[in-house]
Amino acid sequence: MGMRISAGQSSAAQGGAQAWQQRQQQFKALSQALQSNDIDAAKAAYASMTAGAPASASANANSPLAQIGKSLQSGDLGGAQQAFAALRSHRRGGDNPPASAAPNAAPPTSTTGGLLNVVA
Numbered sequence: 001m002g003m004r005i006s007a008g009q010s011s012a013a014q015g016g017a018q019a020w021q022q023r024q025q026q027f028k029a030l031s032q033a034l035q036s037n038d039i040d041a042a043k044a045a046y047a048s049m050t051a052g053a054p055a056s057a058s059a060n061a062n063s064p065l066a067q068i069g070k071s072l073q074s075g076d077l078g079g080a081q082q083a084f085a086a087l088r089s090h091r092r093g094g095d096n097p098p099a100s101a102a103p104n105a106a107p108p109t110s111t112t113g114g115l116l117n118v119v120a
Helices: 011-035 039-050 064-073 077-091
Strands: 004-008 115-119
Touching: 011 039, 011 077, 039 064, 039 077, 064 077
Parallel strands: none
Antiparallel strands: 004 115
């Protein structure tokens, strides 16, 4: 009779990693749309990024993300591009954001959320 021990990620950790990857893809889509001067694609990417965001996330009307939305809504592509540059600067550490906001950071992981399966 043997014993097998295996460790697995919890579904919460997997969901967090998937959400992080989706957020990175949305950010990239917005970046590409703004760089190619495609305001319709930028509006769609912005809507995708902000869909389902909690109300507290948009509470700061002066945040770069909120400024992107305002600029896109009014058709000001240049303003949206400037606000995106400010957002990118903020994400890279210009305003000392949390490490999880860095665009090239590894997805969040949990060292305490794993499951331990023991089968005898």
